[in-house]
Amino acid sequence: MQKEVNVANQNQFLDFNTKENEWVILDRFTSKIPKGRTYQTEKQLEDLLIKTLQSQGVEYKEDIKKHEDLVRLVKKEIERLNQVEFNKSEWDRFCNTYLLKELDSQQDCAERIQENWIVDFQFDNGNNANIKLIDKNDIFKNKVFVIRQFEQDRETTNHNRYDVTILINGIPMIQIELKKRGENIVEAFNQIKRYQKESLNTTHSLYKYLHIFVISNGTLTRYFANNYSKREEPNKHLDYSKDTSVWTLLNNEHLNDLDDFAQTFLQPRVILNMIIKYTVFNVDKKLLVLRPYQIAACEAIEREVKRKFVNKDHNSNGGYIWHTTGSGKTLTSFKAAQLISKIEEVEKVLFVVDRKDLDTQTIREFQKFRKDSVSGSKDTKQLTENIESTSKDTKIVVTTIQKLSNFIKQNKNHSIFSKNVVLIFDECHRSQFGKFRQDIIKNFSKNNLCQFGLTGTPIFDENAMITAGLTTTSSIFGQKDALHKYIITDAIRDEKVLKFNIDYVSTTKKLKDHSKFAEAETKIEEKAYETNFLDHPKRIKAITSYILEKFNDKTARIKTNGLNNFKNGFNALFAVSSISAAKKYYEEFKRQQNELPKENRLKIAMVYTFNPNGFVDNAIMSQSEYFGKTDVDQEFEQNQYYTEKEYLQQVIKDYNTDNKSNFTIDEFHDYYSDVTKRLKDRDIDLCIVVNMLLTGFDAPTLNTLFIDKNLKYHGLIQAFSRTNRPYNKNKAHGNIVSFRDLKPNVDQALKLFANGANSTAILQHSYNDLVYGYFDKDNNTGVKGFLELNKELKENFPEPKSYFTPQEEIQFVKTFNEFQKLSNTLEFFDEFQELKENNSEILTAREIQDYKSLWVEIRRKATEEKEKRKKQEQVEHDNSVYGELEFSVEIIRTDHINLEYILKLINNKMFEIIEKIHGKLTISVEEE
Numbered sequence: 001m002q003k004e005v006n007v008a009n010q011n012q013f014l015d016f017n018t019k020e021n022e023w024v025i026l027d028r029f030t031s032k033i034p035k036g037r038t039y040q041t042e043k044q045l046e047d048l049l050i051k052t053l054q055s056q057g058v059e060y061k062e063d064i065k066k067h068e069d070l071v072r073l074v075k076k077e078i079e080r081l082n083q084v085e086f087n088k089s090e091w092d093r094f095c096n097t098y099l100l101k102e103l104d105s106q107q108d109c110a111e112r113i114q115e116n117w118i119v120d121f122q123f124d125n126g127n128n129a130n131i132k133l134i135d136k137n138d139i140f141k142n143k144v145f146v147i148r149q150f151e152q153d154r155e156t157t158n159h160n161r162y163d164v165t166i167l168i169n170g171i172p173m174i175q176i177e178l179k180k181r182g183e184n185i186v187e188a189f190n191q192i193k194r195y196q197k198e199s200l201n202t203t204h205s206l207y208k209y210l211h212i213f214v215i216s217n218g219t220l221t222r223y224f225a226n227n228y229s230k231r232e233e234p235n236k237h238l239d240y241s242k243d244t245s246v247w248t249l250l251n252n253e254h255l256n257d258l259d260d261f262a263q264t265f266l267q268p269r270v271i272l273n274m275i276i277k278y279t280v281f282n283v284d285k286k287l288l289v290l291r292p293y294q295i296a297a298c299e300a301i302e303r304e305v306k307r308k309f310v311n312k313d314h315n316s317n318g319g320y321i322w323h324t325t326g327s328g329k330t331l332t333s334f335k336a337a338q339l340i341s342k343i344e345e346v347e348k349v350l351f352v353v354d355r356k357d358l359d360t361q362t363i364r365e366f367q368k369f370r371k372d373s374v375s376g377s378k379d380t381k382q383l384t385e386n387i388e389s390t391s392k393d394t395k396i397v398v399t400t401i402q403k404l405s406n407f408i409k410q411n412k413n414h415s416i417f418s419k420n421v422v423l424i425f426d427e428c429h430r431s432q433f434g435k436f437r438q439d440i441i442k443n444f445s446k447n448n449l450c451q452f453g454l455t456g457t458p459i460f461d462e463n464a465m466i467t468a469g470l471t472t473t474s475s476i477f478g479q480k481d482a483l484h485k486y487i488i489t490d491a492i493r494d495e496k497v498l499k500f501n502i503d504y505v506s507t508t509k510k511l512k513d514h515s516k517f518a519e520a521e522t523k524i525e526e527k528a529y530e531t532n533f534l535d536h537p538k539r540i541k542a543i544t545s546y547i548l549e550k551f552n553d554k555t556a557r558i559k560t561n562g563l564n565n566f567k568n569g570f571n572a573l574f575a576v577s578s579i580s581a582a583k584k585y586y587e588e589f590k591r592q593q594n595e596l597p598k599e600n601r602l603k604i605a606m607v608y609t610f611n612p613n614g615f616v617d618n619a620i621m622s623q624s625e626y627f628g629k630t631d632v633d634q635e636f637e638q639n640q641y642y643t644e645k646e647y648l649q650q651v652i653k654d655y656n657t658d659n660k661s662n663f664t665i666d667e668f669h670d671y672y673s674d675v676t677k678r679l680k681d682r683d684i685d686l687c688i689v690v691n692m693l694l695t696g697f698d699a700p701t702l703n704t705l706f707i708d709k710n711l712k713y714h715g716l717i718q719a720f721s722r723t724n725r726p727y728n729k730n731k732a733h734g735n736i737v738s739f740r741d742l743k744p745n746v747d748q749a750l751k752l753f754a755n756g757a758n759s760t761a762i763l764q765h766s767y768n769d770l771v772y773g774y775f776d777k778d779n780n781t782g783v784k785g786f787l788e789l790n791k792e793l794k795e796n797f798p799e800p801k802s803y804f805t806p807q808e809e810i811q812f813v814k815t816f817n818e819f820q821k822l823s824n825t826l827e828f829f830d831e832f833q834e835l836k837e838n839n840s841e842i843l844t845a846r847e848i849q850d851y852k853s854l855w856v857e858i859r860r861k862a863t864e865e866k867e868k869r870k871k872q873e874q875v876e877h878d879n880s881v882y883g884e885l886e887f888s889v890e891i892i893r894t895d896h897i898n899l900e901y902i903l904k905l906i907n908n909k910m911f912e913i914i915e916k917i918h919g920k921l922t923i924s925v926e927e928e
Contacts, residue, residue, distance in 0.1 A: 023303070024273050025296040027250045033259040042180040045218050046148060046163060049176070052262045053146045058166070064147045070206055074099070074894075075169035079145060082131050090123055094131070095109040100204045106228045107285040113171075114281035134168060135798050136276050142168055144268040152199040152207060160199040162207075164269060174212045174266075174276055175200075175226075178258075181218035188215035189222075189240045196228045212289055213277055214261075215244070222246055225279070225287040241495045242726045248292040252490045260677065280335065282844040291496075293486040294332040297321045297811040300341075300483035301336045301424075301452050308344035308450050309420050318423075320473050322482040324490070325456035325721035326497040326698070333424060333454055340396045340422055347419040348387060348397045352404055353426045369571040380406040387416050401436055408439045418445045425453040427696060437476065449727040453477055456721065457714030462752055488717070489754050492903075498724040501828060502736040504743060505546065507539050534708070534740075535581055543739050547574065547706055551602060551686070553833060554704045564841040570703035570731065571679060573687045573722060577709035579608050579644055582688050585708075586651065589688075602685040604659060605675050606651050607692045611646040620840060677858055694719040711742060716749045732825040767829050770822055786826060789819040790843055793851065800854040809858045816855055 033052065054060050057283035064070055079085055086094060098119050101108070118132045135141040144165040151159045166174035177188040177195075192213050200207045208224045247255045247265045254263055264270065278290040278298075290298070300321065307316040323329050333351065341349045384407060386397045407414075421444065440451075458473035474480055491497040533539070551557065557569035576582050586606050593601045649665040656662055659678070663671040672692070678684045680699045687693065690709075695718040705723050723734030773785030784792075797804070797812050802810060826832040836842050843851075 015066055021269070023299050024270050024278070025248075025250050025292055025299060026892050029249055029255065029260065029264060030268040031257075031260055031263060033263070034637060040181055040218065042178055045180060048177070049164060049258060049262055050146060050148060052259070053166075053266060056263070056266070057144070057268050058266070059145045061145050061147050061167075065149065065151055067152070067204075067206070070147075070150070070167075070170065070172075071095075072102075073145070073167070074206065077169040078131065078133065079136060080143075082129065083143060084123075084129055084131070087124065094121060099133075100206070102203060104208060106201050106208045106226065107211075108210065110226070110281055110287050111285065113173075113209060113211065113275070114279065114287075123814050134276070134605055139269065139272040139276060144168055144271055145170065149191060151203070152195075152205065162195070165207075166266070168272065168275065171209045173210060174209070174214060174271065175210050176216070178215075179217040183217050184238050185215055185217040185220045185222065188217065190242070197228075201228055211279055211287060214265075216258040216261065218258050220256050222259050223265070223289065225289040227286050234714050234748050239726075239729070245289070245291045246494065250295060250296055250484070252486060277339065278335070280331065288331060290331065290335060291328065293323065293484065293490070294328060294335070297323060297332050297454075297484045297486075298336045298339055302339050304452075304483065305340045305343060305346060305422060305450050309343065314447050314567055317446070317449070317478045318453075319479040319483040320453040320455060320458065320477045321484050322455060322458050323484070323486045324488045324497065325718060326725050327456070327486055327491050328496075329426070329454050329456070333426060336452075337396050337422075345420055346395075346422055348416065349422045349424065350387075350404065350425045351396065351398045351426065353398070353400055379403070380410065384411065385415075405436050405439060408443050412443070412580050417443050418448055421450070423449065423451045425451070427455055451477060452483075457753055458482070459714070459716050460752060462748075463713035487754060488750075495726065497721070498726060498731065498733045500720055500724060500736050501733045502738065502746065503830065504738050504741060505543075506741075507542055534577065535584060537584070538587050540581075541592075543708060544585060546594055547686070547737075548589075548592060548596075548602070550737075550830065553738065553830070554828060555685075556703070556730055556827065556862055569682075570701055570727070571682055571684060571699075572686050572704035572706060572735075573693060573702060574686055574706040575709055575711075575719060576688060576690060577693055579610070581688055581708070582606060582608055582690055583644075583647055585688055589686075590654075603683070604677070604686045604688065605684045606648075606688040607672055607675055608644075608648065608690045610648055645664055671864065693906065694722065697722060698725060699723040700731075703727075703731055703733075704737065706737045707742070708737070708739040710740065710745075713749050713752060714744055716742070717753050730824060734826060735828055767826070767831055770826055771832075771835065784818065786819070786822045787841075789815060789822065790841065793819060793843065794841070797851070797854075800850040809861075813855060813858055814849055 030277065033048075050060055064073060075091055096102075098112075098121070113134060117134050117136065118130050120128055121131045122128050146164060148160045148164050148166065148178060152162065152163055162175060163178045164176040165172050166176070175192070175195075177184060177191050179188045179501075192215065199205070200210065212223055213226055214221065214223045216222070222240075224244045247261050249255065255264055265274070274289065278295050280288040280290075282288060300319070304316050304319055307313040308318075321329075321332070323332065337349050337351055340346055379405050383397070383399050383403045386394045387407070423440070440449075451478070453473060455473060460474075461470055474482075488497070492499055499869065551572070552569070555570040555572055574585065576585055586604070587604075589604055645665060650667075652663050652665060652671055655671070655675075658673075661674060663674065675684065675687060676693070676697065676699070679687055679693075680701060682701045686706075694715070699722070702723055702725070704720060707719070711719055720736055723736065769783075769785065771786045773788055774783055775781075776783050792815050793812075796815070799809075
């Protein structure tokens with residue numbers, strides 16, 4: 001019985017396609033395919049892929065090349081799967097009314113596989129049968145096929161020919177597009193986008209059922225979900241770096257090579273699980289395919305639950321998942337909850353958050369993945385009803401710590417305490433502590449309870465606050481180490497989160513004064529220093545002035561820069577130490593903005609909680625020190641309750657005027673929700689916060705965090721991480737502008753939360769490296785800086801309108817691409833603005849426009865030549881002078897906080913990395 005779930009050390013030598021081996025992510029892997037040494041054409045790459053798939057039990061259908069061939073196979077397989085036979089009229093009716101409806105979109109077909117894969121069909125003789133397209137209960141009843149060079153008619157002229165297609169029961173599910181080794185994998189990505197517009201989604205096309213795309217140039221392989229809509233601009237936001245995923249092992253090691261990918265991801269059992277278990281069709285009609293680390297976490301949780309409740313292993317009590325902020329924990333937790341709720345022995349899954357706003361947000365996010373998938377509880381009474389309900393719609397319940405705590409107090413002998421219950425805690429570094437934890441241990445039966453926590457910043461000995469009742473994450477969940485890790489360096493390497501660029505901005509001429517706050521021995525000393533210096537009106541005035549002056553630069557607002565017009569830009573948070581400070585800053589912003597023209601004013605909002613016993617700001621007041629909030633602050637704020645409430649009412653009144661809304665202080669939750677929505681929509685420029693929004697708030701449009709408060713460890717990482725969600729090619733990194741000397745705290749936090757990293761990802765570099773160039777030790781080569789690229793453009797291409805040879809044009813495109821990437825990144829540095837103003841050799845905006853014209857013209861010629869060659873069907877050997885020249889200007893995400901920086905900190909060199917922090921601005925608060 002134990003072997004059902006005991007696969008912690010699974011490897012490729014286990015038979016992938018047996019019922020005993022139900023897991024997808026491998027612990028280790030050794031390729032069975034010898035590494036080739038000779039030149040490999042695209043056809044040879046494709047041949048080897050087909051051979052590998054065949055060896056793994058995938059049936060190759062060599063004769064299927066046209067739509068009619070494919071339809072015949074689908075008919076045969078559906079008949080086999082359902083043990084029925086269709087006559088011609090029945091099959092035509094089945095296709096016309098269900099399988100191939102004329103007006104079906106890609107979304108309709110995706111929904112059919114994910115939600116409505118069984119249809120009640122009446123045969124001509126009057127008999128009815130449930131006809132399924134795919135068997136989700138017993139995946140081994142499905143058959144996996146592979147075809148190649150399938151020809152699909154286009155809506156207008158000619159046809160497209162697809163490289164390799166994986167079929168499930170004859171229906172196309174995975175499309176693989178290949179480029180030979182040495183070619184640009186992005187070309188395969190762009191080819192998929194072209195196929196989506198031209199032929200994949202034509203009327204009656206079975207290829208509308210595709211769920212996953214795989215692209216590879218042999219050396220690099222990526223996969224991504226199929227999403228296409230004619231109602232929207234096709235693939236408007238589809239981005240190679242952001243939207244594709246690499247397949248990995250359990251330790252997050254990449255399996256890049258197509259040979260390795262084929263032996264793991266393209267095993268029949270894995271293919272079926274990816275489509276059936278690990279693809280989500282959300283309420284926005286988008287397919288979401290889980291990334292390997294998300295699957296690994298889901299499998300780890302599912303494995304522990306089965307050990308506990310199926311195998312009756314009472315030594316298994318749960319564990320925690322350490323996935324860095326911004327890595328998609330909401331989708332992970334939803335899928336994990338969904339999977340374990342399907343285990344017959346599990347009677348209830350409780351997903352616990354620590355704030356009312358996160359309760360609402362989590363329900364909303366879960367229901368985005370699947371409508372009515374979870375039950376929320378507006379109060380303890382409704383929570384009790386949901387817990388007692390036996391409906392499958394209430395098997396997953398989202399609640400808050402407060403509601404669950406009240407339920408436990410009011411129902412000391414409730415039957416749920418002796419039933420098989422799974423508790424999942426979101427951001428368990430905040431929620432699992434104190435009396436609440438004791439209530440759980442005391443009331444729930446140990447043999448019937450499994451607890452899991454998800455966190456981006458676990459509590460270790462170094463950052464545990466024992467006096468506040470907080471203990472380490474590992475001791476809470478009974479596991480020495482996390483069930484699965486995906487830490488910050490993994491996410492940076494995979495480009496799933498951005499890096500940070502930190503400016504330490506001094507507000508006093510004597511930097512040593514800045515350390516007084518950190519050196520204060522008591523909270524009273526902290527409060528005194530804060531009142532006498534940090535909250536000094538002249539300091540607040542200077543910082544406010546700095547933010548207003550630098551806001552457009554930091555958020556890429558209203559400026560033209562070469563190829564990109566940053567009219568929309570991003571927005572920012574401003575985190576301050578107390579409500580008192582927030583009020584002072586809010587007033588100073590109002591005063592200074594009144595002196596600005598209306599078109600130059602920022603749209604500013606502010607949120608804080610005014611009642612410690614109500615809607616709690618950041619929920620955990622005992623963790624205040626880690627977010628810069630002292631006990632003295634809290635006591636002071638409680639005494640000023642009415643003043644703060646009245647002041648916030650005035651803030652809301654200002655907000656109503658700016659946004660044509662009508663909120664009151666009694667509708668604070670609605671006001672708060674509207675603020676967060678407008679932040680995400682870029683309808684607010686700057687939001688002043690104390691603790692709210694610094695954890696659990698996800699807005700990719702945010703790129704800057706201004707800080708005037710003390711932050712440490714998990715609080716620091718959580719706050720910084722509000723800025724590093726990828727958004728578009730213009731978002732180079734998360735900007736952190738600190739008005740306090742947080743460098744030692746930053747070093748400590750990065751050392752702690754990058755623990756164990758051994759990444760070999762591309763390193764990011766400082767402002768000086770980007771401007772002047774640097775030596776890449778890993779590749780033993782020099783990397784050009786901005787000034788050198790600027791010089792090359794001026795010297796080698798002095799007149800963009802002049803004639804250049806094709807080879808010169810190629811060199812120009814490569815140089816201009818690199819120049820533009822560096823320029824985009826450097827725009828966020830204060831020093832770069834000074835460099836452009838003081839160095840007459842820097843290209844002017846007009847010169848960059850001229851270079852852009854040449855760049856566009858070369859792109860036009862290259863595109864025309866490629867189209868001509870396609871018509872001539874010269875596909876295998878592209879001898880075009882432009883070859884695979886890439887014209888996509890992507891951002892190279894550069895930052896002071898890079899992998900090299902983090903790894904050196906791990907090696908106990910944390911204070912030897914940066915000798916000088918660039919970008920410091922001296923603002924005197926002394927009397928003039």
